[in-house]
Amino acid sequence: MRNAGLYIKRWLKADTVQENGARIDRITGTPQGGVISPLLANIFMHISFDKWMDKHHPEKPFERYADDVVVHCKTEKQAKFILRQIDERLTNCKLTLHPAKTKIVNLRGKSEKKYAKKYDFLGFTIRPQWCKTKGKSMLLPSIFISTKSETSIVGKFQKMQIHKKRITIEQLASDLRPIVRGLINYHGKFSTSHLRFIWNNLNNRLMKWVRREKGLYLMASLKWLWKKYKANPNLFPHWALVHHHGRAFLLYYIRAFHYVD
Numbered sequence: 259m260r261n262a263g264l265y266i267k268r269w270l271k272a273d274t275v276q277e278n279g280a281r282i283d284r285i286t287g288t289p290q291g292g293v294i295s296p297l298l299a300n301i302f303m304h305i306s307f308d309k310w311m312d313k314h315h316p317e318k319p320f321e322r323y324a325d326d327v328v329v330h331c332k333t334e335k336q337a338k339f340i341l342r343q344i345d346e347r348l349t350n351c352k353l354t355l356h357p358a359k360t361k362i363v364n365l366r367g368k369s370e371k372k373y374a375k376k377y378d379f380l381g382f383t384i385r386p387q388w389c390k391t392k393g394k395s396m397l398l399p400s401i402f403i404s405t406k407s408e409t410s411i412v413g414k415f416q417k418m419q420i421h422k423k424r425i426t427i428e429q430l431a432s433d434l435r436p437i438v439r440g441l442i443n444y445h446g447k448f449s450t451s452h453l454r455f456i457w458n459n460l461n462n463r464l465m466k467w468v469r470r471e472k473g474l475y476l477m478a479s480l481k482w483l484w485k486k487y488k489a490n491p492n493l494f495p496h497w498a499l500v501h502h503h504g505r506a507f508l509l510y511y512i513r514a515f516h517y518v519d
Contacts, residue, residue: 306351328379334369337362365399381407402452403445412459421466431493438495450499457496
């Protein structure tokens with residue numbers, strides 16, 4: 259720890275070497291893509307933002323991941339005030355707010371000005387939804403997978419070219435299991451209903467694999483998959499999200515069936 263300051267100074271002052279061998283002198287900031295950059299940035303933000311918020315605005319809950327921050331306010335007036343305060347604080351710390359990402363979002367309250375009704379954070383979209391609580395319908399902030407994450411996941415399935423794999427379904431399930439389990443554990447932490455589009459897309463690719471690998475038509479492919487499901491309902495992690503009876507399993511696939519690349 260005695261030499262920590264020395265090493266940090268060296269990291270901050272180190273030149274950047276490009277792929278072509280050219281050296282670029284840096285004046286401020288951490289090296290772009292450097293292994294130490296996220297750690298140094300988090301230390302800096304912890305002191306310049308987290309500790310400052312705890313001291314000056316302890317009543318305002320917030321979340322921060324790296325340089326992405328969400329601060330919760332009760333009124334429009336509070337939101338405008340805290341935004342000015344944060345802007346001033348970061349300016350004093352030689353930082354600037356992102357002009358496009360920085361905004362006030364109104365999830366459920368009343369305001370004089372019209373604001374965005376949703377925002378994205380860590381792969382999720384937070385937006386209001388009508389929910390029933392204690393017998394009453396209320397407009398409450400709800401969590402959904404973001405369109406960007408959804409597109410990225412479907413693109414990942416597409417690149418895998420599942421239907422072209424000449425392997426057993428057990429091997430196919432083994433390849434997909436870490437991905438599907440990761441989706442359920444992260445994006446399905448609060449609810450799995452908003453992942454329906456992703457499961458439909460994956461199911462279509464499995465159907466395409468069966469039809470191509472086994473040379474079967476739609477209904478025959480569904481029956482073949484049903485036998486596999488009956489023998490091992492946990493073969494694919496998302497199969498466990500379906501009620502354990504044949505009609506629900508078949509409808510799960512029939513409703514989802516459409517063309518995929």
